[in-house]
Amino acid sequence: MNFTRRTVLATAAATGLAFSTLASAAGYPEKPVTITVGFSAGGPTDIVARILAERLTQKFGQSFIIDNKAGASGAVAANQVKKAAPDGYTLMIGSSSTLSIIPYVQKGVQFDPIKDFTPIGLVASYPYYLTVPPDSKFKTYDDLVQFARQKGNQLTYASAGNGAINHLAGEWFKSDTGINALHVPYKGDSAAVIDLAAGRVDLAFLAGVVAIPQVQAGKLRILASASSAPEKGLKGTPVIGQAKLPGFAAEPWNGLMGPAGLPADVVTKLNSAVNEIMTSPEVKARLLTLDQYPLTGTPAQFKDFIQKQSAHWAGVIKKSNITLD
Incomplete structure (x- = not known):
């Protein structure tokens, strides 16, 4: 096989790019990461997000910063994160109401919880x-x-x-x-x-x-x-x-999400970290003092969980004749 100078240079450039990409992925995160929370500071979603961010900061040696964007049951935050670059540096703590309720019952919602986001890992639930x-x-x-x-x-x-x-x-x-x-x-x-x-x-x-x-x-x-x-x-x-009311239960949950198209290796790295954090005895004990209960699982299980929760609350909405403007 004959190699021209141009072919050799092109091959070297492509190889260098591949190694550069791998090195970049291996080094993630290389700068601060923002975790957007769709509810006000001090609420249950915000508190569990801050515990997770604190532990992710310790694990990776980069700051994971909470950014509260309250409004429309998390839709304000979701719309913002949906438009972010899928590079792992803008994430979101998704909630049950944001992902399993309002996209299906509220007019004007501009995001799809499955198509517009990458599920990373479940975090916690609470009664x-x-x-x-x-x-x-x-x-x-x-x-x-x-x-x-x-x-x-x-x-x-x-x-x-x-x-x-x-x-x-x-x-x-x-x-x-x-x-x-x-x-x-x-x-x-x-x-x-x-x-x-x-x-x-x-x-x-x-x-x-x-x-x-x-x-x-x-x-x-x-x-x-x-x-x-x-x-x-x-x-x-x-x-x-x-x-009193057999079957009645209201247990919100939270999970870490990213924009659609998040690189698979970044998702894997973050999912592993989240599961490790949520199963650590120290975090479990801390969550229990806040009446929160850790959740874990794969990104695929998180996606399936969202869909099952959506079906559950759709049944509640229909039974109770709930309408949202």
Whole structure:
């Protein structure tokens, strides 16, 4: 075989490019990485994102920085990350409401949770609690339901925003109990808890990381848990899906995502790191103090999880006749 000078140079250039690409992938991350969070600081999604970012920073020796872009149940953040370069330096903590609810029920959503993002790894889930102000006249679950079933009695309930899991949980709760309650949306759980503690709204389904410190400070009270299993959540708390409304459960979850087209080797590297972090005894113990429960899995399992969760909440939406503008 004859090699011309041009062929040799071209081959050398291509080989050099290949080695350069491999070296770059092997060195990822080579600069700070931004993790976008679609909810306000201090909420459950933000808190677990900061724990993950802290550990990723320690593992890789590069800063993983949280960027809060609250609004539209995470859609503001999702639309921003969707347009980012798929190089691994702009990521997102995707949530159940952002990925499994609003793309299918809310008009004007400009992203597809499967086509527009690369799933990297599941991170954590947590149960919601039926929570009321500290001076509420409702001392038990039954007190609240019996009052709100009576003609002329209307309650108000707060949520993290239209399409959030605690919005759907509230509508599902209304449908199955037959109570009368008006939805009041906020930009995140931490914003909703301010008005709930002040008694400006009557109830909310809140994450433990938000509700429990307020309960300990005497600023809120918990009536029941919306956990999927009795072993999750506060011991001694009535579980709605066991004793009251069979099958009722509201457990949001989070996972790490990137824009569509993220290089497979970067995905593999990040997935391995996330799974390692979420299974470490130190992180598991820390999450449990925040009433959060680690999740792990492959990117393919994360994708399948999103699709199954979408089907589940679609059933809830249909049963409860929920509409989102």
